[in-house]
Amino acid sequence: MASCGIAAGGGPVFDRLHELLDSREDVEIKKVGCIGFCYMEPLVEVEKDGVCVTYGEVDSALAEEIVRKHVDQGEILKEHVVLHNADEAPENPRMENQVRIVLRNTGLIDPENIDEYIARDGYKGLEKAIREMTPMDVIQEILDSGLRGRGGAGFPTGLKWKFAHLAKNDKKYFVCNADEGDPGAFMDRSVLEGDPHSVLEGMAIGAYAIGADEGIIYCRAEYPLAIKHLNTALDQAREKGFLGENIMGTGFNFDIHIKEGAGAFVCGEETAMIASIEGKRGMPRPRPPFPANSGIFGKPTNINNVETLANIAWIITHGSKEFSKYGIGRSRGTKVFALAGKLNKGGLAEVPMGMPLRDVIYEVGGGIPDNKKFKAVQLGGPSGGCLPEELLDTPVDYESINATGAIMGSGGMVVMDESTCIVDVAKFFLSFVQKESCGKCPFCRIGTKRMLEILERISEGRGTLEDLDLLAELAVQIKDGSLCGLGQTAPNPVLTTLKYFRDEYLAHIEERKCPAKVCTTLIHYSIDPEKCIGCTKCARNCPVEAISGEIKKPHVINDDICVRCGKCIEVCPVGAVTVE
Amino acid sequence: MTPLTTEGLEDLEARMKPLVTRYKGRKGITIPLLADVQKELGYIAEEAVDYLSRELDLPAAELFGVATFYAMFRLQPEGKYVVRVCRGTACHVQGSALIGEQIQRHFNVKDGETTEDGLFTLQYVACLGCCSLAPVMMVGNEVHGRLTPDKAIQVLETYRAKA
Numbered sequence: 001m002a003s004c005g006i007a008a009g010g011g012p013v014f015d016r017l018h019e020l021l022d023s024r025e026d027v028e029i030k031k032v033g034c035i036g037f038c039y040m041e042p043l044v045e046v047e048k049d050g051v052c053v054t055y056g057e058v059d060s061a062l063a064e065e066i067v068r069k070h071v072d073q074g075e076i077l078k079e080h081v082v083l084h085n086a087d088e089a090p091e092n093p094r095m096e097n098q099v100r101i102v103l104r105n106t107g108l109i110d111p112e113n114i115d116e117y118i119a120r121d122g123y124k125g126l127e128k129a130i131r132e133m134t135p136m137d138v139i140q141e142i143l144d145s146g147l148r149g150r151g152g153a154g155f156p157t158g159l160k161w162k163f164a165h166l167a168k169n170d171k172k173y174f175v176c177n178a179d180e181g182d183p184g185a186f187m188d189r190s191v192l193e194g195d196p197h198s199v200l201e202g203m204a205i206g207a208y209a210i211g212a213d214e215g216i217i218y219c220r221a222e223y224p225l226a227i228k229h230l231n232t233a234l235d236q237a238r239e240k241g242f243l244g245e246n247i248m249g250t251g252f253n254f255d256i257h258i259k260e261g262a263g264a265f266v267c268g269e270e271t272a273m274i275a276s277i278e279g280k281r282g283m284p285r286p287r288p289p290f291p292a293n294s295g296i297f298g299k300p301t302n303i304n305n306v307e308t309l310a311n312i313a314w315i316i317t318h319g320s321k322e323f324s325k326y327g328i329g330r331s332r333g334t335k336v337f338a339l340a341g342k343l344n345k346g347g348l349a350e351v352p353m354g355m356p357l358r359d360v361i362y363e364v365g366g367g368i369p370d371n372k373k374f375k376a377v378q379l380g381g382p383s384g385g386c387l388p389e390e391l392l393d394t395p396v397d398y399e400s401i402n403a404t405g406a407i408m409g410s411g412g413m414v415v416m417d418e419s420t421c422i423v424d425v426a427k428f429f430l431s432f433v434q435k436e437s438c439g440k441c442p443f444c445r446i447g448t449k450r451m452l453e454i455l456e457r458i459s460e461g462r463g464t465l466e467d468l469d470l471l472a473e474l475a476v477q478i479k480d481g482s483l484c485g486l487g488q489t490a491p492n493p494v495l496t497t498l499k500y501f502r503d504e505y506l507a508h509i510e511e512r513k514c515p516a517k518v519c520t521t522l523i524h525y526s527i528d529p530e531k532c533i534g535c536t537k538c539a540r541n542c543p544v545e546a547i548s549g550e551i552k553k554p555h556v557i558n559d560d561i562c563v564r565c566g567k568c569i570e571v572c573p574v575g576a577v578t579v580e
Numbered sequence: 581m582t583p584l585t586t587e588g589l590e591d592l593e594a595r596m597k598p599l600v601t602r603y604k605g606r607k608g609i610t611i612p613l614l615a616d617v618q619k620e621l622g623y624i625a626e627e628a629v630d631y632l633s634r635e636l637d638l639p640a641a642e643l644f645g646v647a648t649f650y651a652m653f654r655l656q657p658e659g660k661y662v663v664r665v666c667r668g669t670a671c672h673v674q675g676s677a678l679i680g681e682q683i684q685r686h687f688n689v690k691d692g693e694t695t696e697d698g699l700f701t702l703q704y705v706a707c708l709g710c711c712s713l714a715p716v717m718m719v720g721n722e723v724h725g726r727l728t729p730d731k732a733i734q735v736l737e738t739y740r741a742k743a
Contacts, residue, residue, distance in 0.1 A: 004710050007723035038712035183668030183707035221615075221652055222664075222708055224721050262611050263651030265706055279610035280642075281649040297607065338711060340670035346712035378669060412711070414669045428672050432706060438649075543685050565678050565729065 033194015035107025036348030106194035125313030146332030151305030182381030184412030202309030215256035328354035331397035380409025383489030385496025444487030668707030
């Protein structure tokens with residue numbers, strides 16, 4: 001019952017199950033978080049004597065059948081089974097291909113019940129850290145694991161903690177960056193909604209390591225369910241003595257409170273976040289001084305991403321070697337990816353670092369729907385880039401992805417097919433950056449606007465070849481002239497698309513054509529008079545009344561009024577509408 | 581939410597007083613303070629900012645500076661439902677632009693504006709984090725996914741019928 005499950009229709013299914021089973025002693029109904037199989041939601045799992053059967057695309061009617069046949073008579077409804085832990089099932093490979101460390105509990109426990117977290121080694125990491133290890137022992141363990149920041153920058157977590165630990169001050173802050181703002185990323189949301197205690201425990205261990213007594217979770221306000229579950233988790237953790245004064249009787253004091261964001265992407269940048277926490281406009285600051293030495297109200301501050309923190313307790317309980325055995329090169333451990341876009345099996349998947357991009361998209365993601373052709377995969381959000389088919393064998397690790405000109409980023413992967421226009425995508429990212437730029441640095445504030453104007457010109461068929469040189473020149477200047485990561489990486493989508501999809505730009509400029517048939521000024525809808533049967537369906541459904549014609553006579557679309565919404569194509573019974 | 585009239589001002593002080601008690605003397609509270617103002621009044625009313633600035637000894641310019649920086653704060657009264665149409669990458673690739681356009685046409689409202697009947701405030705937002713259900717929109721706190729322009733209109737008409 002995470003946001004996606006509810007949005008897919010899980011609410012009525014849950015209610016129906018409650019109606020049928022509430023009064024029964026022999027059956028327990030549990031709400032759990034997101035298991036990452038979003039393409040099959042709503043999902044219902046039936047567990048008995050250790051055998052777990054998961055049904056997909058469940059509605060109220062199927063829920064009733066599940067109760068009647070499976071629960072009451074032990075008869076499994078094979079056609080609807082998607083996962084089975086003791087037998088074959090169509091989606092089992094998707095589960096078996098994963099190594100679920102961050103997602104170890106998500107989808108399996110009730111996030112509003114701390115006892116379920118505790119039953120799965122919950123808070124054992126904290127106990128081991130504060131009872132058996134010194135702060136430097138903890139830091140060394142995290143260093144040895146090779147864990148790097150999962151928010152996108154990939155800075156070694158152990159090293160960040162070490163700096164904060166070494167800063168001399170009796171007041172330090174430990175912050176969790178839950179501002180997941182990358183469009184296309186929802187890994188953090190799932191962990192916050194489905195396993196909030198993993199984050200709290202990670203924070204407590206980190207606070208112990210650096211010597212902080214106050215923790216802050218900066219969570220974006222667009223995640224109300226995550227905030228609700230975090231608040232419940234905080235209350236429960238305090239009740240059990242895992243947070244607060246004298247934790248587990250060791251004299252270690254640490255408590256956490258939540259600060260809600262207010263809709264500013266730039267606040268995901270650490271110095272902007274610090275400004276926001278201080279109650280100011282979220283504008284970045286120059287570094288040095290680094291937050292580890294001078295952060296919130298001038299005190300040493302350590303900020304880590306949600307996914308980074310969700311790894312911590314597991315690493316402490318299992319040991320750094322168990323974590324670092326996964327991965328390649330300098331990218332150890334696993335990474336959670338949010339797969340979306342033109343994909344059959346969108347959702348979350350946690351895989352070892354170094355898996356080839358091709359496998360993530362086709363093996364785990366199920367490939368492109370409707371047999372359409374793969375065009376590009378967007379990695380790293382607005383700071384990243386679009387990679388073409390030729391680069392699909394690139395392993396997904398920090399260094400390999402950086403070498404392509406994109407970045408791994410927070411893990412959002414948006415797949416695009418032949419119906420996506422790359423120029424439109426570059427324009428989309430620039431308009432995003434334009435909206436979210438805080439305005440402090442002229443190159444970011446004005447430079448991205450100029451880049452956006454050029455892209456708008458190109459998408460409207462008014463671009464020139466000199467525009468491409470101008471884009472490249474502006475890109476370099478914006479990178480150099482920006483104080484924070486937002487501006488420094490804003491040109492990346494344009495640079496990667498210019499590098500790998502130059503042909504598409506040229507088509508827009510030299511031929512005034514949009515090959516993907518997206519850019520509205522460059523495409524024209526028309527009705528083939530030979531095919532049209534004059535049924536008037538198109539004219540009646542056109543939202544702007546752009547189509548005229550008499551019954552049983554061929555209809556005509558007025559190009560000047562047409563908004564290219566595609567409704568006429570959808571309703572025409574004979575396929576008479578074409579797009580050129 | 582109807583905009584404040586001069587009669588509402590006496591009422592305003594009474595409504596804002598609990599906020600003064602809650603936040604007086606504390607550091608870094610501008611965002612939660614403004615969020616509470618918006619929750620109470622439906623938007624950041626100028627009169628409220630002036631009152632709070634005096635009572636909490638914070639420059640009004642600082643409060644407005646924060647209110648105008650963050651996208652969630654509305655300086656105009658908002659409708660009964662805030663309709664957030666997601667314009668994130670996955671939703672964009674799955675056609676959210678058309679959904680936004682259709683909503684604008686059908687309800688005669690632009691991005692950032694409220695419908696004449698005060699029911700819906702339309703807001704294009706960056707990413708709601710429900711990408712595998714793209715295209716997505718939030719009406720209040722409820723998420724609706726797998727939309728088409730028609731479905732989006734249907735969903736909103738259901739809210740209209742309930743109101």
